[in-house]
Amino acid sequence: MRKLLSSLALGAAVLAAAPASAVTVIETSAGNGNAAIPFGLTNSQISVDFDIYQTSPISLLFGVEQGDADAYNFDSLVSVFTGVGPQANGLRRLRLSLTDGATFTLGTVTPSFSVAGVQMNAAGNQVDMMFDPAENVAVELGSFDGTNGDFIINRGNIAPGGTFNLSVASAVPEPASWLMLITGFGLLGSVMRRRKAKALLLA
Amino acid sequence: MADIDIGRRGLLKSGSLGAFALAAPLGGLMATQASAATGANGEQTSLAPSPYGPVAPTTDLNTGLKLLQLPAGFSYRSISWRGDLMSDGQRVAPAHDGMAVVQVTGGRVPEHVLIRNHEIGFGTPQLVVGNPNGSYDTTAAVGGGCSVLRVRNGVVTDHRQAIASTAVNCAGGMSLWNSWLTCEETNVAASASNLTHGYVFDVNSDPRRTVAQPIVEMGRFPHEATASDPVTGYVYLTQDQRAVSGFYRFKPTSQVRAYGELLKGGTLQMAKVIGVDKANLLALRSETQPSDIGTVGESLPIEWVDINTPDASATTITEVGANNPRTREFNVAGPFAEGRAKGGLRMARGEGIWYDGNGTFYKVDTAFGYNSSGTSAANGRGCVWAYRPSRSNPDIGMLTLIYATSDPVVGNNPDNITVSPRGGVVYCEDGGTPVDQFGRGERMMGLTPQGEVYILVKNNIQLSSAQLSAMGRTGHPFSPNPGDYRSSEFAGACFDPTGRTMYVNSQGPGITFAITGPWSRGNL
Numbered sequence: 001m002r003k004l005l006s007s008l009a010l011g012a013a014v015l016a017a018a019p020a021s022a023v024t025v026i027e028t029s030a031g032n033g034n035a036a037i038p039f040g041l042t043n044s045q046i047s048v049d050f051d052i053y054q055t056s057p058i059s060l061l062f063g064v065e066q067g068d069a070d071a072y073n074f075d076s077l078v079s080v081f082t083g084v085g086p087q088a089n090g091l092r093r094l095r096l097s098l099t100d101g102a103t104f105t106l107g108t109v110t111p112s113f114s115v116a117g118v119q120m121n122a123a124g125n126q127v128d129m130m131f132d133p134a135e136n137v138a139v140e141l142g143s144f145d146g147t148n149g150d151f152i153i154n155r156g157n158i159a160p161g162g163t164f165n166l167s168v169a170s171a172v173p174e175p176a177s178w179l180m181l182i183t184g185f186g187l188l189g190s191v192m193r194r195r196k197a198k199a200l201l202l203a
Numbered sequence: 204m205a206d207i208d209i210g211r212r213g214l215l216k217s218g219s220l221g222a223f224a225l226a227a228p229l230g231g232l233m234a235t236q237a238s239a240a241t242g243a244n245g246e247q248t249s250l251a252p253s254p255y256g257p258v259a260p261t262t263d264l265n266t267g268l269k270l271l272q273l274p275a276g277f278s279y280r281s282i283s284w285r286g287d288l289m290s291d292g293q294r295v296a297p298a299h300d301g302m303a304v305v306q307v308t309g310g311r312v313p314e315h316v317l318i319r320n321h322e323i324g325f326g327t328p329q330l331v332v333g334n335p336n337g338s339y340d341t342t343a344a345v346g347g348g349c350s351v352l353r354v355r356n357g358v359v360t361d362h363r364q365a366i367a368s369t370a371v372n373c374a375g376g377m378s379l380w381n382s383w384l385t386c387e388e389t390n391v392a393a394s395a396s397n398l399t400h401g402y403v404f405d406v407n408s409d410p411r412r413t414v415a416q417p418i419v420e421m422g423r424f425p426h427e428a429t430a431s432d433p434v435t436g437y438v439y440l441t442q443d444q445r446a447v448s449g450f451y452r453f454k455p456t457s458q459v460r461a462y463g464e465l466l467k468g469g470t471l472q473m474a475k476v477i478g479v480d481k482a483n484l485l486a487l488r489s490e491t492q493p494s495d496i497g498t499v500g501e502s503l504p505i506e507w508v509d510i511n512t513p514d515a516s517a518t519t520i521t522e523v524g525a526n527n528p529r530t531r532e533f534n535v536a537g538p539f540a541e542g543r544a545k546g547g548l549r550m551a552r553g554e555g556i557w558y559d560g561n562g563t564f565y566k567v568d569t570a571f572g573y574n575s576s577g578t579s580a581a582n583g584r585g586c587v588w589a590y591r592p593s594r595s596n597p598d599i600g601m602l603t604l605i606y607a608t609s610d611p612v613v614g615n616n617p618d619n620i621t622v623s624p625r626g627g628v629v630y631c632e633d634g635g636t637p638v639d640q641f642g643r644g645e646r647m648m649g650l651t652p653q654g655e656v657y658i659l660v661k662n663n664i665q666l667s668s669a670q671l672s673a674m675g676r677t678g679h680p681f682s683p684n685p686g687d688y689r690s691s692e693f694a695g696a697c698f699d700p701t702g703r704t705m706y707v708n709s710q711g712p713g714i715t716f717a718i719t720g721p722w723s724r725g726n727l
Contacts, residue, residue: 087724
């Protein structure tokens, strides 16, 4: 189950496997047992799963290729191993970030056991997800059954040959900052499990 | 015999466990039996603090009801209640009992395949839809069986009947081929059909492939649970019959590990203490009470005697002997009578058994000890044994008493038992409803690496008519009735292979729970 992939080996494998017209992973950074497993990369789709053992960030540098669509559907299974790994606090917060002008359109957030609050910053390049109670199994981002519910990564002005970074941070905020995060920004909405309320959050 | 050449009490007294050393966490258990929480004979006398902290009523994320008391940080979902509509068009049967995650399937999102017993004797039979071979005793109103559940991230994606028309399916155990060995905890004949009961059946995770044919050579007796040894392929078996329970194993004839292979037969054997004829392991020995076990931590070398007639009918034997705390005439299962005559040991009431993946089988005796007045053995508060088969000589092994208590608040009749992927032991209790610092309610207990039990979960199920109606769980004969179910036992505890989700049943009203949380704060 645990997929420990070194960043260089992972990048090389993906480069070798990806079709010429698909977005590519140029570099992966994942430490402390965390892992990123991209397996569905096309010119319009980015599917990357994350295994999180500790609250250190994972980042992937994507290269835009000729023929890529202006936007990619994005979905991910974030497997939370903190409850059985060396860090026992569970997942309280997950932050997705984009660089170089790429932006998100929100999709569904479906934690296995918890309830999620989701917010996106004004620039559209950072999504914070908060889980109460802490999630200890997994969080599904987007839909695995098709594109309905997927997040959208808009590449903006990044031309073919350019790059952008997608990072996942699972830092557990201190209680004070946690409270500030909730009250300062306000929750866009609470996303229950997709089966109970199939919600597509829009920014 | 080289790796078993130690005295009965050699493990603890020598301080050197040698080749038969018990690996952690059992090694940890043995090292600390003389702690403040134990009496002179090693019995635990007070509850240990939980490494997960105190429990408190916690909201079910599916119903909004506070059905369980859990430590802070843990959450759960209730699934597959009795009376819920299943994927095969039938309703979930009541009396949820033994269970295991027998398989993990799926792609990006793993799907846990669980097979769950329903401990029903005579009642309304279910069907295995599309598979007439999935039912056993169809001419009698035998209502027991199993259901198979597919659970994806705490949500049931499919559940259906997996075997039907078997009787009193109490517990069972995983096979070595992703199926479930379900145990009939009875040995009565079904009068209408003249088919006998008290067998083990192999239940396929695909109900269309289940063949409800008893594995007769595993013996006919009130079976409780099984645990399979991945090294030898032997299946260890417990018996739940007060004061006349043996400890058995089955050596399959076929070396092929596939569904249906156990039906090719094998040899049933019963455990015997080496050098002790007809050992009595019903309670601890004292100055006035005889027994062949004296203290928690004591180990007994074990050999196995063949049972030549595993399908023999029940009979009567008379228990006698100087070291026997319970001497009288007993009606016993046929295999027990034969094994006992050959010197086999007896226990109080065998219950759960689980292999830890590291060479140790944890085995429960729910009634080990004396009653509160100290007059009747095999009526106590229970114990946990650890059996380690020798890897150099599979015909022998070592049985060690790792936990016992006579205090009903400390331990209240352990029943089903499981081991987490990280090696922590959890068991479900099934005694009279305990009242402890967290109030009234049946419990799940953890065993610390120091060998002391702590409270992990408490039953808090209290259902009103209005709550059941609001959930839509009314109107069918299998639908739950309103009531206070805090006295209902937990059963079927098991972990998924990653150790992130623990599943467990409450037998009444019949609910399965998926529990998750910060397991690594403690030893589970």
